[in-house]
Amino acid sequence: MEQHHWVEQVRSGDQFAFRQFYEAYANGAIRIASAITRNRELAKDAVQETFIRVFRQIDSYNPTLPFDPWFYRILTNECLRLINKETSLVKVEPSNLDDNPALVEKSFDQLSDLYDIIQSLDDLHRIPLILKYIKGFSEKEIADILQLNQNTLKSRLFKARKHLKMLLDPHGEEDVT
Template sequence: MNEYDLIEAFKEGDEFAFVSLYNRFKSPVFAFSYKMLMDRDQAEDVMQETFLRVYENRDRLMKTSAFKSWVFTIARNQCLNHIRKAGRQVAMSQDALENLASSETPLSKMDKSEQVAFVTAFLHELKPEYREVLILREYQNLNYEEIAAVTRSSLSSVKSRLFKARRKLSERIQEAEARRIRRIEAGRCV
């Protein structure tokens, strides 16, 4: 059964369709949740809570074509609830880091542990609304329209947040490179 038919069957109460949709979307929802929370147990909880809400609210799904955005919106809200409850900022995994570090940036000159520490510190500085659009775009490969639907933001807001998050990352990379160069030069002068 294709995804469209599964969603339609799920909306009509078909349990098999729900299980099939769960199996298709559980990994992307877990990955998104993990990148937002950087805690496997919490990400697992969010994934379960997300699909419980999907199941309980299937009658609210109006457009079959919006299922993916709807699921990620629920997951996003659950993540934000966990962040608020925990009162903490979250870090980025090493896998996620590789997506941001191109071979042309000073970040790529750092060893992996330096990169993880750098991006973790950077993400601690980001507001959740910047972090989430960066994760949805870079790690979940959602397009701007899907991100706008998930975050309930305008397309221009999504683009602006991504631009600002990437600009802040670029500024931090340049600062880190300048510090690295100063350390190297200071070492030569000794």
């Protein structure tokens, strides 16, 4: 079902269309929310709240714009809201990756060290990396999702990649840029 078609059906109150939308987006949303929150249960709460907000706010969606950035902005904001609400977060341990491979994309299942390193980054750098390299959003879309200036986002991605490179190869040669 094409996005603009089911968006209109959801707007008209069609519960079957909303169920189709949920089934199309739920698994990907859980993976991204898990990566952002570092907590599977918190991620589930964020996804549940996201779908409620999408249902309530579907009339504010502009169908001339891509849907995914709008949806993932709501999801990201909900994840950040719940993170701020929590007093302590449980970090995903590497052993949990083997027990629950749905937490992250397949490439992270195979590279748990890389996953751990990304999870060790601060939110300012970790979340843009997740949105770009796991979800595949463009820099402009990520800037819109995170409500940042595109140059600020580029700077954060650059610093995050530089930090990742240093963590992955601590004895490597320093870049002179």
